[in-house]
Amino acid sequence: MKRLRAVIVLMCAALALRAADAPKVFPYAYDLHDLPNGLRLIAVQTSFPNVVSLYIVIQVGSRNEVEPGKSGFAHLFEHMMFRGTKRFPPAKYEAVLKEAGAASNAYTSDDLTVYHATFSKEDLEPILDMEADRFQNLEYTQAQFRTEALAVLGEYNKNSSSPMQKLNEVYRDASFTRHTYKHTTMGFLKDIKDMPNQYEYSRQFFDRYYRPEFATILVVGDVQTAGVRNLVEKYWGSWQRGSFQPRIPEEPPPAGPRDAEISWPSPTLPWVLVAYRGSAYSDTDQDQAALDIISFIGFSESSELYKKLVITEQKVDLFGADNPDRIDPYLFSVVARVKNPRDIEYVRDAILEEFRTFLDQPVPADRLEAVKSHLRYQFALSLNSSEAIAARLARYVGLRRTPETINQLYEIYRQLTPEDIREVARKYFVDRGRTIVTLHGGIGK
Amino acid sequence: MKKLLLVVPLLLLACGRQASDRPRFVELPDSSPLVSFRLVFLTGAASDPPGKEGLAGLTASMLAEGGTRDRPYSEIVDAMFPMATSVSAQVDKEMTTFSAVTHRDNLDRFHALFRSMLLEPGWRPEDLTRLRDQNVNFLRVSLRGDNDEELGKEVLYNAIYASHPYGHNNAGTVRGLNAITMEDMKQFYAAHYTRANLIVGIGGGYPRDFPGRLRKDFEALPEGERSEVELPNPTPISGVRVRMVEKDTRSVAYSIGYPIDVKRGDPDYLPLLVMQSYFGQHRTSAGRLFTRMREERGLNYGDYAYIEYFPRGMFQLEPDPNLARRQQIFQIWIRPVEPETAQFALRLALFELDKLVKDGLTAEDLEHSRKFLTKYVNLLLRTKQAELGYAVDSVYYGIPDFATYVKEGLAKLTVEDVNRAIRTHLRTDRLQIVAVTPRAKSLADRLVGGRPSPISYNSPKPAEILGEDKIVAGWPIPIDSKALEIVPVEQVFE
Numbered sequence: 001m002k003r004l005r006a007v008i009v010l011m012c013a014a015l016a017l018r019a020a021d022a023p024k025v026f027p028y029a030y031d032l033h034d035l036p037n038g039l040r041l042i043a044v045q046t047s048f049p050n051v052v053s054l055y056i057v058i059q060v061g062s063r064n065e066v067e068p069g070k071s072g073f074a075h076l077f078e079h080m081m082f083r084g085t086k087r088f089p090p091a092k093y094e095a096v097l098k099e100a101g102a103a104s105n106a107y108t109s110d111d112l113t114v115y116h117a118t119f120s121k122e123d124l125e126p127i128l129d130m131e132a133d134r135f136q137n138l139e140y141t142q143a144q145f146r147t148e149a150l151a152v153l154g155e156y157n158k159n160s161s162s163p164m165q166k167l168n169e170v171y172r173d174a175s176f177t178r179h180t181y182k183h184t185t186m187g188f189l190k191d192i193k194d195m196p197n198q199y200e201y202s203r204q205f206f207d208r209y210y211r212p213e214f215a216t217i218l219v220v221g222d223v224q225t226a227g228v229r230n231l232v233e234k235y236w237g238s239w240q241r242g243s244f245q246p247r248i249p250e251e252p253p254p255a256g257p258r259d260a261e262i263s264w265p266s267p268t269l270p271w272v273l274v275a276y277r278g279s280a281y282s283d284t285d286q287d288q289a290a291l292d293i294i295s296f297i298g299f300s301e302s303s304e305l306y307k308k309l310v311i312t313e314q315k316v317d318l319f320g321a322d323n324p325d326r327i328d329p330y331l332f333s334v335v336a337r338v339k340n341p342r343d344i345e346y347v348r349d350a351i352l353e354e355f356r357t358f359l360d361q362p363v364p365a366d367r368l369e370a371v372k373s374h375l376r377y378q379f380a381l382s383l384n385s386s387e388a389i390a391a392r393l394a395r396y397v398g399l400r401r402t403p404e405t406i407n408q409l410y411e412i413y414r415q416l417t418p419e420d421i422r423e424v425a426r427k428y429f430v431d432r433g434r435t436i437v438t439l440h441g442g443i444g445k
Numbered sequence: 446m447k448k449l450l451l452v453v454p455l456l457l458l459a460c461g462r463q464a465s466d467r468p469r470f471v472e473l474p475d476s477s478p479l480v481s482f483r484l485v486f487l488t489g490a491a492s493d494p495p496g497k498e499g500l501a502g503l504t505a506s507m508l509a510e511g512g513t514r515d516r517p518y519s520e521i522v523d524a525m526f527p528m529a530t531s532v533s534a535q536v537d538k539e540m541t542t543f544s545a546v547t548h549r550d551n552l553d554r555f556h557a558l559f560r561s562m563l564l565e566p567g568w569r570p571e572d573l574t575r576l577r578d579q580n581v582n583f584l585r586v587s588l589r590g591d592n593d594e595e596l597g598k599e600v601l602y603n604a605i606y607a608s609h610p611y612g613h614n615n616a617g618t619v620r621g622l623n624a625i626t627m628e629d630m631k632q633f634y635a636a637h638y639t640r641a642n643l644i645v646g647i648g649g650g651y652p653r654d655f656p657g658r659l660r661k662d663f664e665a666l667p668e669g670e671r672s673e674v675e676l677p678n679p680t681p682i683s684g685v686r687v688r689m690v691e692k693d694t695r696s697v698a699y700s701i702g703y704p705i706d707v708k709r710g711d712p713d714y715l716p717l718l719v720m721q722s723y724f725g726q727h728r729t730s731a732g733r734l735f736t737r738m739r740e741e742r743g744l745n746y747g748d749y750a751y752i753e754y755f756p757r758g759m760f761q762l763e764p765d766p767n768l769a770r771r772q773q774i775f776q777i778w779i780r781p782v783e784p785e786t787a788q789f790a791l792r793l794a795l796f797e798l799d800k801l802v803k804d805g806l807t808a809e810d811l812e813h814s815r816k817f818l819t820k821y822v823n824l825l826l827r828t829k830q831a832e833l834g835y836a837v838d839s840v841y842y843g844i845p846d847f848a849t850y851v852k853e854g855l856a857k858l859t860v861e862d863v864n865r866a867i868r869t870h871l872r873t874d875r876l877q878i879v880a881v882t883p884r885a886k887s888l889a890d891r892l893v894g895g896r897p898s899p900i901s902y903n904s905p906k907p908a909e910i911l912g913e914d915k916i917v918a919g920w921p922i923p924i925d926s927k928a929l930e931i932v933p934v935e936q937v938f939e
Contacts, residue, residue: 047476051827082730090740094731098813101820103762105728118827120820143904150743150903157696157781158746158759162591196903266693267935268590269582302526307519314575317582337586339578370527377529377548384479384546385827441590 025379025410026403028389031225033232037241038213040401041232042393043225046386052124052221053390056115056131057397059216060209062185063110063327064246067201069194071180072152072187075108076195077205079148081115082106083140085133096130099123103387108185111327112398118387121222125231132235135210142199149195156192163268163439167335171273174260175331175435179251211242216397221386248328254433261438268441269317270341274351275333277433279424281325281399283408288325290416290424291332295321296371297363297421298354299334305354309336315343325399331435332428344438358425362418375413379406468643468663471836472656473829475649480552482559483646483833484543485767487841488637490617491538491610491674497625499580499617501637502536504630506576509534509543512567524558532562535767536615537754539674540841541637542767544830549650556658564665566634568627577625580616584938588614593698593881594759594780596690600937601700601879602754604688605774610674619939639669644840646833676771679704682875685924687892691885692934696745697787698881701794702776705752705870709769710842715854716866717752717775722814723806724797725750725777728762731817734777734797741910742902744790746780763825766834769841775871784883788891788898791878792920796913799873805864815855822851874923885931893926 031043061074084090097104097117104117117127140148159165169184176182186192217236219228254277279287299305299321309316318337324330338347383389396405471483493500509532512518525531528551535542543563547555588596599614606612613621640663647656682703707713726732727749730740734748753773755764777798782790806814826832826848835847844850882888891898899918906914 048827050823090730091736094729095813097729098731098817101817101822101824103729103821103824105762118824120823123820143906146904147741147743147902151739151746154696154739154744154746154780154782157783158594158698160695161593161781164591266590267586269586300526301531302522307522311519311575312571314571314578317579337582339582370523373527374529377527377551380548381479381529381546384477384829387827 024407025376026406030403031229032402033229035212035233035237037237037239038211039232039236039239040216041229042216042218042397042403043223043228044218044220044389044393045223045225046221046389048386049222050121051118051386052121052219052223053118053387054116054124054127054131055218055220055390055394056135057216057218057394058113058209059111059214059398060113061109061111062183062187063180063248064209065180065183065187066246066248069191070198070201071183071191072185072195073198073201073205074113075185075187076149076152077202078106078108078113078115079152080140080145080202081134081138083138083144083148085137085139087133087137088130093130093134096126100127102127109398110181110185112395114394114398116390116394124219124223124228128231129235132239135215136239138206138210145199145202146196152195153192156186156189159186163264163271163441166262166264167271167273167437167439170260170262171275171331171333171435171437174258174437175254175275175277176251178249179328180248181251181326181328181330208242208244211244212236212239213241216401218390218393218397220390220393251329256432257434257436259436262440264439264441268439270338270344270441271335271439272338272344272348272351273333273335273437274348274355275331275435276355276429278323278330278332278428280327280329283400283405283412286412286416286420287424287427288323289409289412290421291323291428292375293368293371293413293416293421294358294425295323295332296374297367298358302370305350309347309350315339316347325395327399341440348436348438355425355429358422359429362422365418368416368418368421372413376410379410467640467668468645468660469840470656470660471644471646471833471840473646473648473832473836474651475829477650477829478549479829480547480549480649480651481647481829481833482543482545483648483767483830483837484563485644485646485837486541486638487539487642487644488672489537489539489541490613490615491676492633492637492672493613493617493621496621497629498613498621500621500625500629500633501541502616503573503576503580503622503625504633505534505536505541505543506580507568507572507630508562508566510576511572512569513561514565514567515561517567517569518572521558521562524554528555530555532559535765537768538611538615538770540767540769542834546830552651552655560662564662568631570627573627573630577622581619581622583616584614584619589692589934589937592759593692593694593696594778595756596934596937597698597700597879597881598756598758598776598778600688600690600881601702601776601877602774604686604877604879605682605702605704606679609679610676611679611770611772614938635667636669637672638666639672640666641669641671644837646837648829648833679772682877684928685874685876685878685922687878687880687889687924687929689885689889689929689931690879690881690934690937691931692881692883694881694883696781697784697883697888698781699779699791699794700776700879701779701876702774703872703876705773705775707752707870708771708773708842709753709838710844713866713870714752715851715858716863717870718818718851719811719814719855719858719863720801720806720867720871721750721752722818723810724801726817727751727755727758727764733801734794737797738779738790738793741906742793742900744786744793745782748780748794749778751776751778763831766831766838769838784888786900787880787882787888789900789918791892792898792922793917795873795922796917796920798871802867802871802873805867806860808860811858811860811863815858819852819855822848889929889931892922892924893929895921895924
């Protein structure tokens with residue numbers, strides 16, 4: 001027995017050594033610094049010359065829209081953040097960015113809202129100053145609010161011509177009962193139309209969430225990290241901590257299976273979507289990492305099913321899986337655009353059959369290694385500019401507020417075995433967690 | 446042909462090689478672990494033979510997404526997958542671009558695959574069937590169905606360039622795609638994929654001898670001759686023409702424009718670039734159109750203007766390189782507006798254009814745009830792929846590297862230069878309007894009728910806006926009903 005324990009200890013030591021020897025997937029050194037008010041700064045010096053990317057990540061998204069009638073509000077609020085302050089009214093704000101030659105924008109997702117700008121390094125201080133003012137002293141009138149709400153309706157309108165937007169709305173609605181992932185980040189159309197009447201709530205939203213304890217500032221590029229730290233303390237140190245604790249409704253265990261049908265008003269090809277209730281993001285448990293790997297083995301371009309449906313049989317022309325990282329358990333989905341309406345059931349059944357294979361047999365070891373290699377190189381190839389590095393970091397920082405989560409996640413990928421993957425598949429690919437949505441579009445040969 | 450002679454001496458400077466030593470190379474080495482490839486053949490959809498529209502696009506698809514002589518496509522995908530790389534093809538009127546990025550760990554393996562994809566295509570019938578379907582569905586389903594803004598932009602080009610080599614979509618037409626045979630593709634490949642037509646862009650952390658290996662690869666291609674399609678001038682537009690694409694959709698997407706005789710490298714290019722930045726800088730909140738239409742009035746999600754082709758603008762903040770053309774148009778992009786305010790929105794856009802032409806920019810406007818563009822040009826080049834792409838475009842246009850060209854040119858510009866260029870090239874009276882719209886007849890009647898279209902708001906507006914609205918509500922757009930056509934969406938791109 002003693003001898004066995006010694007062997008185990010040695011094995012563990014060998015594993016630990018291998019883990020330590022493996023180069024980190026996120027290869028850059030960074031300065032992670034917490035201000036007393038709860039704001040976190042992550043500064044990364046890169047070798048790309050002259051340019052700096054500033055990403056301000058707020059851990060609020062459509063997941064936080066818990067009150068009825070308020071779906072889409074995190075996104076609307078992202079728009080309001082461009083309505084200025086006393087010091088920097090919108091025209092002056094835009095003029096500063098314009099003089100800096102900045103490329104700037106913002107986006108909102110389920111769990112986070114991100115404001116970003118990329119510019120020449122000499123403009124870092126004036127932009128940090130201006131952004132600090134906006135996050136602390138945003139001001140807008142009711143009239144401005146009502147006008148901006150119309151721009152959000154315009155955004156809904158421009159997206160609404162895509163059947164994918166409708167599929168997204170319907171499968172989330174069908175898959176969740178209580179959790180706010182039930183609605184998309186754009187929100188329900190009826191709520192968007194009512195947005196102009198929600199001025200008071202918008203002030204409350206700002207007061208709750210635009211606080212330093214929800215915020216992480218990423219500065220990535222041709223910078224000295226010590227200097228960045230001084231600037232952020234200078235301009236952002238006075239931001240007052242808040243006290244709001246969001247309570248997100250917990251989703252009960254799934255009670256499916258569920259089905260939904262969509263009849264699309266204008267001609268398009270049919271779509272089939274098969275989803276299972278999935279996992280939350282984790283850099284300690286293996287579930288989400290294993291589901292990621294399944295999404296590649298089962299449903300990526302190099303999967304057997306893709307080859308069958310797209311390349312050999314040619315019954316499908318668009319095909320793929322999605323297993324996004326979310327704070328709370330989300331959805332693993334596979335979607336196919338079917339060339340001939342007669343093949344809808346065939347394609348649906350082929351997808352379901354592929355899910356079943358993960359329950360029955362461990363994945364081939366060589367396929368697993370190919371996916372692990374793919375994930376590592378995919379990440380390395382994505383770090384091709386300071387902006388790309390900041391953009392990649394922002395999504396992880398929205399979940400865990402540290403770049404280290406990336407290294408931990410990739411270490412889990414590295415350790416996963418075929419047996420681990422079968423175990424996770426058996427846990428998640430169950431009938432009661434399944435949603436199938438079919439969109440009929442009236443054309444196809 | 447005259448233009449070609451001008452290009453050649455600059456290439457010698459850029460590449461330091463003999464003119465006969467084709468293909469031309471753009472090399473941008475650095476110490477990155479990544480290696481970027483950007484290969485541009487100077488051929489594209491403008492070279493599609495009549496009746497075979499889509500041939501350039503389908504041929505490029507066969508190389509980037511088809512098998513090679515020795516490997517079926519699925520084996521190529523399998524070989525690429527552990528390296529997390531793939532080859533992308535972009536086809537425009539006069540350029541076909543193959544791009545890829547690989548990690549230097551995998552350079553030799555990737556190079557062997559890439560080489561065989563470009564030089565030893567498999568021409569498999571099953572690939573042709575799959576890719577033909579893919580391209581037909583892109584036109585018939587994705588472009589017609591999923592994205593009204595892109596649909597409007599592409600229909601605008603079709604309308605302006607009717608009976609012209611630019612007159613069909615880069616993916617072709619449904620009829621053209623269905624007529625293409627394997628033999629057509631082999632012939633197109635043999636005639637256009639030549640050393641004379643090729644510019645090889647390579648960047649990143651490759652070994653010093655790597656460009657030499659690439660050069661040897663491309664000896665397999667015929668020398669050929671630079672194949673430049675003869676381009677007539679687009680038919681002049683008389684009056685205001687309207688093409689309405691009718692479909693069951695929520696809102697109205699507009700694209701408006703006309704040809705301009707200005708391209709990169711021409712004396713008026715930089716003055717018009719300043720104008721574009723002031724009037725409609727892409728996807729920023731600083732442009733005049735954006736401010737007046739969206740910020741002040743909440744009419745839609747955004748409003749922009751361009752002097753060069755800019756596809757996929759709804760998904761990206763910067764243009765892709767290697768869409769270089771000898772002929773360009775000026776265009777305004779109005780993102781979808783509610784049907785009730787559609788007439789007002791069109792009037793406001795043309796009112797702003799009229800104001801631009803009459804008043805021009807102030808010296809202060811010029812200074813703001815000059816400062817912006819002088820720095821922004823660095824951002825356009827922030828990835829190796831972009832840097833390579835712009836360098837290739839500079840070879841095509843016969844100009845210095847893009848950042849130098851823009852910075853040095855802008856430094857010399859006066860407000861008179863800008864306003865003279867605006868007056869010379871922009872106008873409001875002869876233009877093509879495209880509207881992707883529900884209930885087209887109703888909008889058509891309103892536009893032709895020309896009655897006032899007052900607007901009301903959900904909140905108080907400043908007196909200045911309300912005063913301007915009175916003018917805009919009755920702004921004349923002289924549309925003759927004979928110059929207005931309604932096309933069911935099912936007929937577009939057929």
